[in-house]
Structure formats: C-alpha cells, structure tokens
Amino acid sequence: MAKLSRHASRQAAFQILFALEKDPTNNSIDSLYEIVLDGKSFDDYLPSLVNGVLGTKAELDEKISSHLAPTWALNRINKADLVILRLAIYELTTVEAVPYKVAIDEAVELAKTFADEKDRKFVNGVLKHFAPVEE
Numbered sequence: 001m002a003k004l005s006r007h008a009s010r011q012a013a014f015q016i017l018f019a020l021e022k023d024p025t026n027n028s029i030d031s032l033y034e035i036v037l038d039g040k041s042f043d044d045y046l047p048s049l050v051n052g053v054l055g056t057k058a059e060l061d062e063k064i065s066s067h068l069a070p071t072w073a074l075n076r077i078n079k080a081d082l083v084i085l086r087l088a089i090y091e092l093t094t095v096e097a098v099p100y101k102v103a104i105d106e107a108v109e110l111a112k113t114f115a116d117e118k119d120r121k122f123v124n125g126v127l128k129h130f131a132p133v134e135e
Helices: 006-022 029-037 045-055 057-065 079-094 100-114 117-130
Strands: none
Touching (some): 006 029, 006 079, 057 079, 079 100, 079 117
16 A cells, blocks of 8 residues: 655645644544544654644744734634644754755645635745745
C-alpha cells in the first residue's frame, strides 16, 4: 500500500488539526486519524506535523499575531486560515527539508481546497512575512 505524499499528509494534518480546533474537547486523536485517513497508510511526516503544530501552538500564534494589522486579533481569523497558517509557519520555521516556496504553495493550495479566494490571499499575505531574506 502506498504511503501518503507530503501534499496528502498536509491535507490530512489540516483536517485533523481543524477538527481539534473546532472541538478542543475531542481527545481521541487516534479516531481522527482513522476518520481522515480511511485506512490509508502514512509515514512519520503526518504525525510530525500534527504533533509539532500542537506542541508549538502558542509560539506559532505569537508569530502569526506579530504579522497582523494592529487592529486585528488572532481570534478574528477564521479557524481554517489559522490552522493553515500554523501548519505553514511550523514547516517554514522547523522543517529544514521544506523550501519556502513549497510551504507557501502548499498553504495556498490548502486555502483553495478548504477556504475561499479571500482566504487564499490572506494566507499568502501573512506568509510573505516569513520569506527568507535574500542577500
């Protein structure tokens, strides 16, 4: 059985993290894996994304907040965008093997799939602040 691609792992991570964001009392992460994956096998990348985002959520939220307009609070961001931003920023700041452009493109694709055009532009606008400084 083929393992999930990195793209599919990001989609699954988004779905699991989104479900946890919508229902924080859901403590059965294993059942979320079963529902989202529907029997598909996966490698270590999916749990590393899910656990990494969950373990650094406060730090990720601080990074997101620092790039919002002064009149915007984190709680004004819709849950889908927030989860997408957390995932992308986690990859950008923690996973060395993921190039900046890949992380941004994947975040925009997630926004296209799970949100709308306005959200895609918002996600892209926030993530541009995490671009590496060119020398």
